[in-house]
Amino acid sequence: MITRRFVIALALAAVAWPAAARAQAGAAPDAHQSLTVGTATAHRGEKATGVIHVPAGSDPALDIPVVVVNGAKPGPVLALVAGLHGTEYASIIALEQLIGRLDPARLSGSVIVVPLVNVPSFEQIVPHVNPYDHKSMNGSYPGKADGTQTDRASYAMTKEVVDQCDYLIDLHGGDIDENLRPYSYLVTTGRADVDRVSREMVLAFGIDHIILADDWPKDPAASRYLHNTALTRGKPSIAVEAGHSGTVEPDDVALLVRGCEQVMRYLHILPGTARSIAHPVWIEKVLTVSGEQPGIFYPLVARGTYVASGMRVGYVTDFVGRTLQEVRAPAAGVVMFIRAVPSVWKGASLLDLGVVKEDSQP
Numbered sequence: 001m002i003t004r005r006f007v008i009a010l011a012l013a014a015v016a017w018p019a020a021a022r023a024q025a026g027a028a029p030d031a032h033q034s035l036t037v038g039t040a041t042a043h044r045g046e047k048a049t050g051v052i053h054v055p056a057g058s059d060p061a062l063d064i065p066v067v068v069v070n071g072a073k074p075g076p077v078l079a080l081v082a083g084l085h086g087t088e089y090a091s092i093i094a095l096e097q098l099i100g101r102l103d104p105a106r107l108s109g110s111v112i113v114v115p116l117v118n119v120p121s122f123e124q125i126v127p128h129v130n131p132y133d134h135k136s137m138n139g140s141y142p143g144k145a146d147g148t149q150t151d152r153a154s155y156a157m158t159k160e161v162v163d164q165c166d167y168l169i170d171l172h173g174g175d176i177d178e179n180l181r182p183y184s185y186l187v188t189t190g191r192a193d194v195d196r197v198s199r200e201m202v203l204a205f206g207i208d209h210i211i212l213a214d215d216w217p218k219d220p221a222a223s224r225y226l227h228n229t230a231l232t233r234g235k236p237s238i239a240v241e242a243g244h245s246g247t248v249e250p251d252d253v254a255l256l257v258r259g260c261e262q263v264m265r266y267l268h269i270l271p272g273t274a275r276s277i278a279h280p281v282w283i284e285k286v287l288t289v290s291g292e293q294p295g296i297f298y299p300l301v302a303r304g305t306y307v308a309s310g311m312r313v314g315y316v317t318d319f320v321g322r323t324l325q326e327v328r329a330p331a332a333g334v335v336m337f338i339r340a341v342p343s344v345w346k347g348a349s350l351l352d353l354g355v356v357k358e359d360s361q362p
């Protein structure tokens with residue numbers, strides 16, 4: 001999932017609408033007769049595979065796999081990214097499926113698919129962070145060329161993927177220790193044109209619980225998160241989450257695959273009409289309850305449960321069975337995720353509670 005801990009940046013973004021979108025709107029020549037991302041170059045009507053090479057620095061080099069699907073007809077460029085957290089498996093497998101489903105002959109526009117950014121996390125089964133530098137790979141954007149591997153990978157993703165796309169979807173899910181119900185993020189920027197399209201993208205994606213936020217960093221030089229890096233560069237973008245506790249459930253994978261294809265219909269990259277969700281549950285804030293000390297967590301509710309304020313949703317004991325902490329809902333709302341494993345340390349996330357927006361109209 002995406003852990004939101006940051007200092008609010010107040011600088012206003014002064015960014016240009018992407019050249020590709022301008023070309024699409026007018027009669028400008030086809031900007032993407034060929035599209036190159038990393039070592040993958042696809043001409044119109046082709047699908048190409050390659051890697052985004054992150055050079056070695058103070059720690060090893062990294063090759064991030066990438067697929068470029070360049071549609072037979074011109075249109076916008078959509079980037080689909082998963083595996084910033086390499087053990088959020090359902091989101092990674094969803095993009096693996098989508099690679100096989102994308103037929104360039106049917107596309108008007110292009111899709112850049114990056115199914116697994118954090119390859120070391122995936123290979124070593126290390127949740128949340130890159131094992132080389134212990135940084136979240138969704139926390140250092142836009143990155144830098146001379147930092148640790150996460151910084152350098154973020155820099156390469158910004159240059160190769162964010163800068164070349166018009167729209168972006170960042171796919172996540174519950175990590176190994178997160179029993180998570182599916183939800184999306186709609187982050188508003190204050191730019192009406194960008195916010196309108198992001199909103200239509202999240203409705204087209206179709207997950208029925210949507211977290212609203214307007215306080216993410218506005219400075220393109222300190223965007224922190226991948227999809228916020230696109231937003232601060234004027235590119236409508238969303239983040240979505242499905243999957244839980246290290247599983248690859250068909251329902252979660254299908255939700256993500258279908259959602260990406262719905263957004264592709266909304267953007268007219270795929271033929272057909274997007275059927276947007278009409279009445280989502282809008283979540284106006286998320287309250288986190290954390291572990292107060294090391295111990296063993298016992299959940300008492302399932303993900304997705306609607307709970308009353310003060311309801312007991314779990315408890316923590318020491319290693320000889322004495323209760324250390326009662327975990328109660330800090331407000332009325334929905335359990336967005338609850339801890340999926342017994343291990344607890346001071347500061348470990350036990351519960352994310354979503355508070356539903358009263359009128360449910362953003």
Ligand SMILES: [Zn+2]
Binds near residue numbers: 002084085088172173
């Ligand atoms: Zn994640």
